[in-house]
Amino acid sequence: MNSGTSLIGQTLPAFMVGYSLDHTYRVVIGIRASNADAACAIARAAFDAGTLWDDTPDMPLLYDDYEELDGQAVEFDATPIATWPTADVSVRAVKLHAAAHQLLAFARLADSRLPLPAAIEAWHPDALVPMTVTARQARELHVLLGGLHAC
Structure with missing residues (x-):
């Protein structure tokens, strides 16, 4: 609405x-x-x-x-x-709940593509950590974050 x-x-x-x-x-x-x-x-x-x-x-x-x-x-x-x-706060809660599942799935995907925690333990905290996602996944993340911003 x-x-x-x-x-x-x-x-x-x-x-x-x-x-x-x-x-x-x-x-x-x-x-x-x-x-x-x-x-x-x-x-x-x-x-x-x-x-x-x-x-x-x-x-x-x-x-x-x-x-x-x-x-x-x-x-x-x-x-x-x-x-x-204006939509009731309950609508926002439903949208946030649905988005949380999508965001969690993306976080799990990102975690699966990162180096193992033990491998980066000695790295400087500001070192860049390489990770690759597909263009589809990047687009889905942008849409998801845009939807969360609207909540």
Whole structure:
């Protein structure tokens, strides 16, 4: 969505169309305890302390996501508008999350093409380190970084 783009004078009227689905937020962690009640008490204490999501070896984070509730019918609503509103921060978060995966893939590619860390350990910190990427990979990186800049 473009911020502030006027839609007046266009051929068709514009609408913001949305739908809502009920979800439940579910988090699952691993806990060792003498029984289920003790495990739940440990989880409650970690929740209250804000450490439930720390993902430690003794309390690994196993699941953290929203689950759609069953039996819902999707119903759309539409509101007429004169300009596209600024996209909500949630849209930025979705774009950043998608870009992070692409950037991580490129970082792994770059790492695989660099000399081994032991080989460059004695090099001066400002020495240039050779690495080769294809033109396609360089273009993809420029597009990715341009998209991140827009976020």
